[in-house]
Amino acid sequence: MSSQNYSSSKEGIWLNDRFVSFISIGSNDFPSDISPDELQALHFCQDWLKGSATFIIHTSGSTGLPKSIHLNRDQMIQSALLTGKMLQLQAGDSALVNLNTQYIGGMMMLVRGMVLGLNLWIVPPSLIPLKELPSHLYFDFLSFVPVQLQAVLENMPDRITTLNKAKAILLGGAPVSQGLEKQLQQIEAPIYQTYGMTETLSHVALKRVNGVEKKEYYTTLPGVEITTDERACLVIRAPFTGAQPIVTNDVVKLLSPTTFNWLGRIDNVINSGGIKIQAERIERITEQVLLVSQINRRFFIGSLPHAQLGETVTIFMEGNALSKEAETQLLHSIAVLTNRFEKPTSIVYIPAFLETPSGKIDKPQTIRLYTGL
Template sequence: MTIDTLRSETWPDPQTDYEAETLAFCRSWQRGQTEFILHTSGSTGTPKPITLTRAQMRASAQLTGQALGLQAGNKALVCLNSRYVAGVMMLVRGLELGMTLTVQEPSGNPLSDFDPDQAQFDFTAFVPLQLQTILDTTPQKLPILNRMKAILVGGAATSPALEEALQRITAPVFATYGMTETVSHIALRRLNGPAKSDFFTALAGVQLGVDDRGCLHITAAASNFERVQTNDVVEFADSTHFRIVGRADTIINSGGVKVQPEQIEHIIAGILGEYALNQRIMVAGLADQRLGQRLVLLVETPAHEVSTQLQTAVSVAQDAIRQRIGRYAVPKDIGIVPTFVETATGKLDRRATVAAYLSKSAP
């Protein structure tokens, strides 16, 4: 479905319930609706409704347009779920900036039906799994990506393997940082090319700080100039550049030592990539009588046992963790989970995944 946002009188007739919902939002926006109720993703708890104002959403859209050089007449591919903030804000950017929107119901490979020689888009946003699928299974679609002005990747962390694969794309690819409360992203991190960086750069006018836990707080027009406190532990390079260390609510206390699982996962994922292993992983803290919590590496694989190659890679990763972080951060056990649990927006649901593992491993 294609929407020319500058000509609402020629908008298409919806063919599916999803298209009807998407068009209903666009019409509400064009009629000047002043408040919208969206839901958080539920990746760290129960999804909850949040009311966002038109002014907040417009401010966010304009900042993104300025940061990426988007303008009227550009063509955007909308392939994120428009029931959540990431997809909704793709619609708002198109409506506010005068872009033509091609809307697709979310799928694993949003480019599968497009001709790589003919399809022309200037802008899009993916979750990491979508982009990984495109590069792994349909490399012939690469010209579509290369012709874009900017590509956003959000909703979950990008793995070392994906970041390496992104170097094949010549168009700028950015990781996003934000949440429903900040009306999508408030900072971008370049993932490919000579300008790639480990640090996010805040958009213009965004003010950042940390609380006594070292967790980021954000104040911006998109948050209605109210402070939004996160649970993300960060390190600052300066007042507008920061790096994510992990989440305060995922910290594992093992034998009295606090461990940030995301740091461990990053090391393991990088080494798995060196062994051409692309399984998703997660470090969990499971109940232990002696340690309180013991570190366990959960691996997503339909296999019923750990392969020799995976055992070798994990052994190398354990040595690397011991050297880079310390012996207390080394997962001692490996657990198999056939399928990790995800939220409706495609984010890893850590709690539900651990619960699924425990239910299958219980005697």
């Protein structure tokens, strides 16, 4: 935080500008005017301070049906320690908790704070989490979903000085768009895109996305072992994932024992005429074309049934239909950058995408609701 004398997380945490001691948390002595999100965070801290051995958390539902997962305290501690080691965090460093603590990203920020002795400042999740904070505050460690950091850069450009003072900034929960990645280059502090899931207790690998040390690949945390299965999907073994390896549905290209490129989800593979097409690759191309065309729309790549080919690549776009001229130009520009099987054949316009509880686009349900497929 700033040079002001704030109490350590060994003594308590900050709820915006109010300090709540761990003694008060342990005795259920909470402020009367706190928000439901702040109350959720305090209840978790209370359970942690009592020494609870397991914690129940719900997955976001972005890669399948939401489910409950039991997390082990010792494994959560191991994960926090490895993150601290990789990012060189130290006791007394400050951290902002602005993610929903019902999900793994926000919950593990609380755990890292209590395990590493960080000064925690908790604010309710919002689109622009720095908006209500005093301008003199800065933090050593921050974690955002991409849309939050983009909103900060676009609506509060003066806060870049706050971001520049961080030791590390994490971005997770959704892909980093090409447009946002370009904006991130104005930030001096190291920014890392995370790879992980609830089952891996947040991230197991990081990718630097800004500055001269920017990388095109992920690097695993210390102690994490990676291999692939017969589908070319990532298999993870780590001190904090238990005895059994975690088999993912993420198609990757291994570059070394500790680095890999993420290619996409195996369940996002489109089979068109016997050719397997990774939807995420076409999304990156489409995003590039939309950026150049100055079309600011949410979209994703899916498929529609085809009598001869089985499936055809399709763009699902949120909002009203583009003009016929703009649509034709868009499809042509994408076709130039793809082969004849990969190129999208049509655009399906959807008034509003359905979302998961954590705010991600629910692609399967959106397709089912608006196409009946």
